Amino acid sequence: MINNAGVPLLAYQLVSLIMFFAGIYGFFTRRNLMMMLISVELILNAADINFAVFNRYLFPGEMDGMFFALFTIAIAACETAVAIAIIINVYRNFGNAEVDNLKKMKG
């Protein structure tokens, strides 16, 4: 039986806050599409932690937060697959995966 009564809700929130803003920082400063995707994964993961933690601490009898975290993980998997397909397409057309190339598109 797990007993972590000593860990406050605040500690979990601060960890996910730092993870979220690390993701924001990476998303804005990186010029490489794969790096930007890694930052998006960090942001999504921070949101997942918050869902699970709020569910467990505030409403321990229910499991809505857990299911939202589950569905977010599934959506993240979809998003990654499509984004990587797009990145491979960009690489095929431009020779590298830098976001500045995308100024020039076909349509």
Added chain:
Amino acid sequence: MTQQIIFYLLAIAITVFSILAVTSKRIVRSATYLLFVLLATAGFYMLLGYYFLFAVQVSVYAGGIMVLFIMAIFLTHKPGKDVSDRVGWRFSSSLLLSVAGLLLSGYIILNNTIGIVQFIEKEELTMQQIGTAMLGAGKQQYLLSFEMMSILLLACIVGAILIARKTKTEKNESNESEL
């Protein structure tokens, strides 16, 4: 007590590795740091008592998505080459924006989180409860979301194949160049 020590170890790991993941110059290292962050998050879920979420996080995120990432990195990048970041005012303004956002949200959290909230002991969720909630159509049950997710995954498979495949003209060109 043991749980507290484990929590703080995981928290330090998440903080350090998530900052390293967005500042590292080598893209493969960045992906590896992301893997460590995802595994530490799985540890959080285990501490919270959500064993099913832990298993999903490890198998889908740390397993599936990371393999996809590494494959895509090796397909699109030369190994050992540094990636370039933004420079000049774009870099400093994004740094300023993220630090300001961190401070603002941190301030809001510190002032509004209720300190009275305590971790309440509860017996762990059984697989039967999770399955009933996921495949039931009643109140607080998630059959609709589950089915939507299956359609989304199907659309995602079709979309990824359509986007990533070569068009006919490209195929002809590559055949000609091979000849």
